[in-house]
Amino acid sequence: MIWLTWRQFRGPALAGVVALALLTACLLHLGFDIRESYDNHRAQCAGLADCGPQLSRFSADHENTLLYLAAVLGLIPGLVGMFWGAPLVAREVEAGTQRLVWSQSVTRRHWLAVKLAVVGLAGMVLTGAASLLLTWAAGPVDQVADNRFSTILFGSRNVAPIAYAAFALVLGTIIGLLVRRTVPAMALTILTFVVVQFLVPNVVRPHFLPAEHRTVPMTAQAINQARSLGSITGAPVVKGLTVPDAWVTDVSELLTRTGEPLDEGIFDGCFTDAPATGTAEGPYGDTAVCLAEHDLHVTIAYQPDSRYWSFQWLESAFYLLLAGLLAGFGFWRLQRRPS
Template identity: 60%
Template sequence: MIWLNWRQFRLQALVAAVVLALIAVYLLHLGGDIRDAHDAYRSGCGNPGDCAQAKSQFQSTYQNTLLFLAAGLGLLPVVIGAFWGAPLIARELETGTHRLVWNQSVTRRRWLLGRMAFVGLAAMLLTGLASLLLTWAASPYDQVAGDRFGTVEFGARNIAPLGYAVLAFTLGTVIGLLVRRTLPAMAITGVVFLVLQFAVPNLVRPHLMPPEKTTLPMTAETINQARNLGSITGAPVIGGLEVPGAPDAWISEISPMRTADGRTLSETAFNACLNTPPETGAGGTFGDAAVCLAKLNLHVDIRYQPSDRYWAFQLSETALYVALSGILIAFGLRRIRRA
């Protein structure tokens, strides 16, 4: 079985090894550059003003590159599921070559488990090493940016990609077993896993652990520290805040601006401050608008996850994907008896 699996998988293994080698060369080079830039950033922190400028320059230099790489690593499980998982059994059933094995002493279940274990371990090895390299390369940037819980970044660091790879491969294999046609199985696998990659971070991840809650007064200083104010609908919303004392926390929900009695600020009052605030000559990102809103005695309610829960979330989400993979494997073992 091992020899047969290797013979059937050797071309994919060779391609994966070449791709991994290219990834390693690039990320090792990038990691060295980031560390040199990080040292330069640290040396430029003589005073708070210079430090803020050096930090902004450091982040802007590598932000888009690392975001692109994280998105690319996020697509790797999709490729594994569609090109390794989906054809694994579907091609055998489509061409009829499975009968040659089933007429030997190998049982159907053992054949399925052997095929999945061999290629599945290769998928985990490829994804795990790529994730390790990207995590190492981006480590200085992540320490400065404090955005480890970012939707794209979280799934491309540490152990979470292993869970994604296992589920994508298992999902592709089972879909191939059900569809029995290679190309449709590949297409369905890609679509389904992309939907999962969108749904889990946005709909499941925020509820893996109960969030902490706090209330943040909307002072002019706090408003000026935000990244955005208002929306295209005119709602009294603010985004990009930080939890006092927990700058690396993952904020999962920010309420609209509320008055002292807990009511949502009216859009009329909000837009009046945003569009035509009294002129005070105030500085800052939002200037006079921030001063105008601060005089209304507003606050927002925040739900957040402390940064020290990062590894708990990594383990929980990985365990979720592994559990789903186990369910799919059990289903596949039952289904193979009727294939």
């Protein structure tokens, strides 16, 4: 059964090997180029008390390229599920060829288990190799930028993408088992995977571990450091606040000294008709000064960077658990409806 599965899968496997070889050459070249650039920028720091500006330029020179690569490589698990997982069962059920295997003393569950094991292992190896290559290539930039919890970066580095591939492969296989048609199964697989990949970082990941909290006074300087003020609903909120060496998962509304949310009328007044001071600086100018006069603060929930590897392993376990549950459902479904 393993040999039969390999013979059926060798075409896609060969395509995966060729793609990985090309990707390896690209990332090796990029990695050595990044390291050379890092050494050059470090050399410019000789005799300087602060190397921050040089390292910031180094990070800016490469961050866009690495961001695009992370986004592209983040799709690899989805493509594994779409092109390897979805047709794995759907193609055979659509053609009826699975009956020939079942008539040769191979049980239905054994048939499905071998397919999942062989193709799933190949998908995990391919994704893991791509992820580790990108992690190595981007190492100096990641160290300088210190933004490892970024949604795109987190999902394209280290071990988590391996678990994504396992989940995507099983997801595609089970969808193919249910839909029983290859093309619709492929479309549903990539759509479902993208939805899950959106929900987990934004809804599930922040709650893997209890967050730390701190209260931050909203002085004019602090408000000017925010990425944006307000929302489409008019709520008195600030967005884009940061905590050193941490991933900010939630920021409360602007709160008064008593802990009550700032009145929207006051917020709108400062936002649209702040008294002119003539001395205000920063992106929000007099608006920031006006808001600061109301003695405001926010409560920030965050995850320290020291928990990065805990989150990598927890998210990997979460996706592997989902894959296991889907596989269990597939075995049950196959036994209930074998034809």
